[in-house]
Amino acid sequence: MKLTCYGAAEEVTGSKHVLEVNGKRILFDFGLFQGRRNESDAKNRRLPFEPHSIDAMVLSHAHIDHSGLVPLLGREGFRARIYATPATRDLCAIMLLDSANIQMKDAAWLAKKGKSFIGPLYEPLDVHRILRRFICVPYEERIEIIDDVFVTFHDAGHVLGSAITYLEATEGGEKKTFVFSGDIGRKNMPLLIDPWMPSGADAVLMESTYGNRDHKPIESMEEDLAKIVTATYHRGGKIIIPSFSLERSQEVVYVIKRLEEANLIPRIPVYVDSPLTANVTEIFRLHTDCFDDETSALMERAGDPFKTSHIEYIRETEKSVRLNSKHEPCIIIASGGMCEFGRIQHHIKNNCEDPRNTILIVGFQAQHTLGRRIVERRPRIRIFGVEYALNAEVQIMNSFSGHAGRSDLIDFGKCFKDSARRAVLVHGETDALQALQSALTKEGLKDVLIAKAGKAIEL
Ligand SMILES: [Zn+2]
CATH class of the missing domain: 3.60.15.10 (Ribonuclease Z/Hydroxyacylglutathione hydrolase-like)
Incomplete structure (x- = not known):
């Protein structure tokens, strides 16, 4: 050979x-x-x-x-x-x-x-x-x-x-x-x-x-996410999560569902803002044979693993834009894993200046990307040619790798x-x-x- x-x-x-x-x-x-x-x-x-x-x-x-x-x-x-x-x-x-x-x-x-x-x-x-x-x-x-x-x-x-x-x-x-x-x-x-x-x-x-x-142990993942969601909710803020469409987004939704089920986080609206993520999630629903026993058990108890108490998968641009006018605490998972393109840029632009909000990074951010500048907690970030103050809290979870x-x-x-x-x-x-x-x-x-x-x- x-x-x-x-x-x-x-x-x-x-x-x-x-x-x-x-x-x-x-x-x-x-x-x-x-x-x-x-x-x-x-x-x-x-x-x-x-x-x-x-x-x-x-x-x-x-x-x-x-x-x-x-x-x-x-x-x-x-x-x-x-x-x-x-x-x-x-x-x-x-x-x-x-x-x-x-x-x-x-x-x-x-x-x-x-x-x-x-x-x-x-x-x-x-x-x-x-x-x-x-x-x-x-x-x-x-x-x-x-x-x-x-x-x-x-x-x-x-x-x-x-x-x-x-x-x-x-x-x-x-x-x-x-x-x-x-x-x-x-x-x-x-x-x-x-x-x-x-x-x-x-x-x-x-x-x-x-x-x-090595990565941070997976065992801390649920506890870390629960703390971040609860703290942001009590401040009256939104949690903005840039995420890749394949796997990471489905994992984040699944963990939110588990936390809700265990009453470890408040039940707040979740918006998955990406046509590609919505389509990929449909494929996940067809291949339940690929899931582990823990997921199968959750499905027996609580149904669809990608459906939290209030969740919306957004395909249309108009509905994505409408998220800007929502002021109550919510979680927005949007496409553009490194914040360089996709709908996430709009959500960061609209939410980064409010200190009640959290930008939660769950994936690797390469050099020279907006995501990396957020991870570095630069005081000001440039989006679509305009500078914004980065006042939102920035949290990083490496356990999702x-x-x-x-x-x-x-x-x-x-x-x-x-x-x-x-x-x-x-x-x-x-x-x-x-x-x-x-x-x-x-x-x-x-x-x-x-x-x-x-x-x-x-x-
Ligand atoms: Zn791969």
Whole structure:
């Protein structure tokens, strides 16, 4: 077996890896590079191999940095089958269409401004067409994807439908096994089943996002959120939560429902202001088989996990604008995870100057984003070219992270201590990769490598 990583090699976006077995080529993920516009656009347009050379594809989960370029593959001649869990396929139908629509809007805006731009990477029609290539494979079901190559998906506990892939192949009469971690989730996260722990393989390709640090324990999540909601309510303020549409928003609503049920917070209106989040939540409702026992028990007792006592999912712009005129305490969860685009910017602009309000940050905020400036509690922030005083309270909850922390990554890696000839690390910044490499080597793993983009590794 031979492995080549074409993306997420010494970086955290653009996952794409090709495994060669018996002269056949299997593609794992084909994600979008994200970052500064011009740089990432050039990288996204440059396909690293001929799409028709791929014999089968395995897609680990629906996050855009893992799935976001799949429609472009189809447009450029890819004709193989894409194997994914049913939830991943359904989420892709929504997430990829949203990505195509954003690109169309961007292209139109740039054209209007007279800026040179080659056009969107793909269009909605490309999304509809590529969806025909998907084959849905449930967790724990062993399936032959090409002659003598079998894969089994196991729950990765990262987002709905996310999978760790176990691959078995016969090469030169010898049986070989390979694990692709995708993104690994965390134990005890709301909604999802805990990540699968493998019992070894001949080789492993694993993520390293938090290879150098651990998160705050999940156990404090409900208590922290209850304190923040109650304190803001007693001040007569609103809680504004910037959130990503996939997973984080559903988790926040679910935790609010649990707190309400336990009478740990007052029952106040919750507004989920994002058409994409509303659509993604519908997909969650279709895949209750992906939920953990705690969520199933809550559904038995209290019904829909995404329906609090007063909740409204807002699609229409007019209804979103109408939220500005509401003055009673409420929770607004809005799209735009890093506050750089989306409806969240309007809510921050309208609420940041009132000290009764709270801006609650539940996700990572990259450098040079409005979200990061809020985390840094700058006294003044600029939105749509206008400066506002940041008088609202700023609270940060890291416990919602969907990625395994350092200790969990080491536990995952240790599963391969006695079996793997080679471990390959991807999906991390340099510090995280190096820290995980040295930790796993110390744990006794034989050959721990950091993948270099485009450089083949013999497994
Ligand atoms: Zn992910």
